[in-house]
Every structure is written in C-alpha cells, then in structure tokens.
Amino acid sequence: MADFTSSFWNWFIAVPTILGILGCFWLVIHYSGARTYGESKEGEPMGHVWDGDLQEINNPLPRWWLNMFYATLIFGIIYLILYPGLGSWKGLLGWTEAGQYEAEMKQAEETYGPLFDKYLKVPVAELAKDPKAVEMGRHLFATYCVGCHGSDAGGARGYPNLRDNDWLYGGTPEKIVETITNGRQGAMPAWEDQGLLTHEQVVNAAEYVRGLSGAEVDPQARAKGEEVFKTNCAVCHGPDGKGNQALGAPNLTDDIWLYGGSQKRVIESIAHGRSGRMPAWGELLGKGKIHLLATYVYSLSHNKGP
Numbered sequence: 504m505a506d507f508t509s510s511f512w513n514w515f516i517a518v519p520t521i522l523g524i525l526g527c528f529w530l531v532i533h534y535s536g537a538r539t540y541g542e543s544k545e546g547e548p549m550g551h552v553w554d555g556d557l558q559e560i561n562n563p564l565p566r567w568w569l570n571m572f573y574a575t576l577i578f579g580i581i582y583l584i585l586y587p588g589l590g591s592w593k594g595l596l597g598w599t600e601a602g603q604y605e606a607e608m609k610q611a612e613e614t615y616g617p618l619f620d621k622y623l624k625v626p627v628a629e630l631a632k633d634p635k636a637v638e639m640g641r642h643l644f645a646t647y648c649v650g651c652h653g654s655d656a657g658g659a660r661g662y663p664n665l666r667d668n669d670w671l672y673g674g675t676p677e678k679i680v681e682t683i684t685n686g687r688q689g690a691m692p693a694w695e696d697q698g699l700l701t702h703e704q705v706v707n708a709a710e711y712v713r714g715l716s717g718a719e720v721d722p723q724a725r726a727k728g729e730e731v732f733k734t735n736c737a738v739c740h741g742p743d744g745k746g747n748q749a750l751g752a753p754n755l756t757d758d759i760w761l762y763g764g765s766q767k768r769v770i771e772s773i774a775h776g777r778s779g780r781m782p783a784w785g786e787l788l789g790k791g792k793i794h795l796l797a798t799y800v801y802s803l804s805h806n807k808g809p
C-alpha cells in the first residue's frame with residue numbers, strides 16, 4: 504500500500520491494535536471468574552453499604568454479558584484477518600475501496616450502457632420527442648447542471664437561460680453537444696480596465712448598446728457610442744450588434760442579458776469585461792449521457808405544448 508512508505512507506520516498501527524485486542528481478552532477473562540475481595544468470598548457482602556440497607560455483593564459478571572464481549576473480540580479478529588485494517592496487511596479477501604467502486608461502476612455500466620447506446624443511435628432532434636429520453640436527460644441535468652443553470656434551466660446572472668432559444672454558441676443539436684462536451688470560455692475584453700477606452704467612451708458605448716434593444720437613452724451619447732461600437736465592438740458583436748455564435752459574443756439587440764441590461768450593469772460589462780466559463784463534461788460523462796443531456800436542453804426550447 505502506497506500510504507505506508509516505511510514499515511514504521513505499519514507497526515505503529517498493527518502492534519497497538521493487536522496488543523489492544525489481547526488486553527481486552529485479558530480484562531474479560533480476569534473479571535469472569537469468581538474472585539475474593541478483601542475478606543469477602545463469592546456471594547458475600549463486600550462491606551459497601553448505601554442508604555442504610557443497599558449493599559454490594561461479590562458476584563461475578565453475568566455470563567451472557569461476558570459472552571457478548573468475547574463475540575465482539577472474535578468478530579474483530581476475523582474482520583482484521585479478512586479485510587485491510589492492520590497496517591499494510593491487505594486482508595485475505597483482497598477487498599479495496601477502489602475495487603468496490605470499480606465493481607459498482609461496472610454494474611451500472613452494464614445496466615445503463617445498452618440503454619444509452621440505444622438512444623445514441625437516435626438523432627437529438629428526434630429523440631427530443633421521446634418523453635422517456637427527455638426525462639432521463641432531465642435527471643442527468645438535475646445531477647450535474649442545476650447548480651449553475653437553475654433547477655428549471657432558467658439561468659441566473661452570468662449563467663445563461665437554456666429555455667429561451669437565444670443562444671450564445673448556437674442551438675443546433677451539434678452545437679449543444681459541442682458546448683457540453685468541450686465546455687466554453689467567454690472572452691469580453693475589459694475596455695476601461697485595460698486602458699483601451701476612456702470612461703466616457705464606455706458610457707457612450709453602453710448607451711448605444713442599450714438603445715439597440717429599445718431602451719430609452721440619451722441621443723447624443725448614443726450617437727457618440729455608435730462610433731465607438733463600429734471601431735471596437737463590431738468585430739465580435741457584428742456591425743448590427745446581432746452577435747457572433749462562433750465567438751460566443753451575445754446578440755445585443757434582443758433585450759436578453761446575460762449580465763443584466765440596466766445602465767449600471769452594461770457599463771460594468773464593458774468597463775471590466777466578462778469571462779463566463781462553462782465546464783467541459785466530455786471526459787466525466789461520456790457520449791451517451793451527453794447525448795441525453797443535449798436532448799433535454801434541446802427539448803426545452805423546441806418542444807411546444809403544455
């Protein structure tokens with residue numbers, strides 16, 4: 504066992520354990536026989552009196568009670584022979600935590616593997632019409648995704664809503680699978696912090712951007728902001744501000760905000776930048792589970808009905 508690089512720790516654990524068990528045996532044997540106590544023999548009063556007539560009698564401990572001690576001691580010895588517990592002794596059964604984990608994973612794989620494989624053959628858009636598959640996807644979502652995207656996938660500030668058919672990276676089955684498998688990293692530069700724009704330019708750009716989705720803004724600031732936008736922002740967000748899914752640059756014209764659409768929040772986004780990170784799940788979950796997760800996510804904005 505790698506935990507015991509020198510034999511000192513092996514003996515440090517094994518010796519006191521064995522001595523402890525032998526000590527317990529000695530103690531139980533010592534107290535099971537009849538003993539004399541001072542002047543008194545077995546069954547006689549020992550001379551301790553309480554409350555006038557309550558006396559202590561020299562009786563041995565009850566047999567059934569002592570037998571319980573023997574039983575636990577023998578159980579302990581058998582356990583330590585069969586399982587790891589005495590220093591680096593591995594136990595006769597060869598049980599390990601890792602082994603048990605692997606056996607359980609293998610069993611789960613045997614149970615669910617064929618089911619996942621069966622679903623893997625059906626394209627996501629079609630599978631999204633199968634209530635059983637969507638339900639399985641929903642369970643997986645509840646296990647792995649709700650911490651960030653919310654229990655109804657409605658999102659929160661910084662964590663996109665997955666129900667609204669508005670996509671940072673694209674809502675086709677292929678793009679959703681790609682997002683879940685490889686993760687995503689948003690990269691909005693910090694225009695003011697990095698000295699790329701002055702605070703005034705940032706405020707003007709914010710007015711322009713908010714105006715794109717119909718907010719009432721100061722027309723003069725908006726006009727100045729348009730210049731800033733054309734020069735600095737159009738590369739990623741597009742000349743019309745409709746975004747670019749290849750870069751994860753959001754559409755700024757739809758009044759759907761990842762980080763909030765108030766003047767304060769939009770200025771914050773532009774001045775300090777944003778870098779939302781979606782973790783990669785490919786290695787942890789594998790193709791079968793990701794296929795079902797994508798099915799669930801896809802169903803949220805494509806399944807019409809109650």
Ligand code: HEC
Pocket residue numbers: 644647648649650651652661662663665669670671672673674679682683687688689690751778779780781782784796797800
């Ligand atoms: C640690 C938090 C976190 C967890 C857990 C997480 N996500 Fe995400 N996810 C994000 C963030 C943040 C983004 C947006 C990335 C960005 O801003 O560029 C995102 C983006 C996405 C997108 C892209 C949305 C779009 O508009 O293109 C999808 C789809 C998605 N997540 C699905 C999932 C699924 C399915 C799971 C569970 C397996 C999951 N996420 C777990 C944080 C998380």
Ligand code: HEC
Pocket residue numbers: 671689690691692694708709712731732735736737738739740750751752753755759760761762763769772773777778779780
């Ligand atoms: C290098 C590409 C790039 C450039 C250039 C860029 N952005 Fe962004 N922007 C992004 C990305 C990517 C995001 C999303 C960040 C995330 O997902 O965490 C974003 C997010 C935003 C947001 C937040 C949107 C929301 O839904 O909350 C605003 C506002 C914004 N950008 C405005 C601007 C303005 C104004 C400029 C020009 C001064 C600009 N961006 C330049 C890539 C860019």
